[in-house]
Amino acid sequence: MELLFLGRGHTDGDTVVYLPTEKIVATGDLMESTIAYMGDAQFDEWVTALEALKKIDWTLDLPGHGTPFRDKSRVTAFQGYLRDLVDQGRRLKAEGKTAEEAAQLVDLTKYRDTFPQIQGKGADIRGVRRLYVWLDERAKK
Numbered sequence: 001m002e003l004l005f006l007g008r009g010h011t012d013g014d015t016v017v018y019l020p021t022e023k024i025v026a027t028g029d030l031m032e033s034t035i036a037y038m039g040d041a042q043f044d045e046w047v048t049a050l051e052a053l054k055k056i057d058w059t060l061d062l063p064g065h066g067t068p069f070r071d072k073s074r075v076t077a078f079q080g081y082l083r084d085l086v087d088q089g090r091r092l093k094a095e096g097k098t099a100e101e102a103a104q105l106v107d108l109t110k111y112r113d114t115f116p117q118i119q120g121k122g123a124d125i126r127g128v129r130r131l132y133v134w135l136d137e138r139a140k141k
Contacts, residue, residue, distance in 0.1 A: 006053055009046030010036055010064075018056060026062040027053065031075055033066030035115050038127030043086050043134055047079045077114040084108055085123060089131045103128040 002018040010029040017026040029036055030046075031053060054072050061075075062068050085106060092102040103125040112118040 004056075006030070007045045007049035008042040009049040010038075011040045012042065014049065016053065016056075018058070020057070023057060023059040024062060025053065025056060025058040025060070027064065029064035031061060031078065032063040033061075033069050033074065034117055035081065035124070036065070036078075038085075038124065039130050041127065041130050041134065043082055043131065047082050050075050050079050050082075074114055077111055081108055081111045081115070084110075085127070085131065089128060090135060093132055093135055099129045099132045100125060102132075 002020065004016040004018055006014065006016055008014065014028060014030040016028070016030060018024070030049060054075050060068055060070055085108060088106045088108075089102055092105055093099075097105065104122050106123045106128070107121045108123060109118055109120060
């Protein structure tokens, strides 16, 4: 068994448990089979940590929430979701939209085949509020 820190993502302390002989990863909330809570997210680092996860030789992911899955394309789809959320959120914030307005306007419906809980436009307000704070943190650097 190996304990891996692939980088910050869902939180600052995401740890992956890897069983190399069995080719199993237990990713906790770093990678769920559904859209994860993003209230503590490090968005750019999350995408990078997920890229590192895809490079590990695994055939089964036991996520923190949702059902186990075998297809790394789910990880790729979530990376796209995160990138699109950041890009759209950045644009909406620049247009003067509040986090509450942006949470209703973002369109991530192209990911609904992978994440069926996406029923239409919009994202969880807690994640968009975190995104706005994260964008402000990045602007100060």
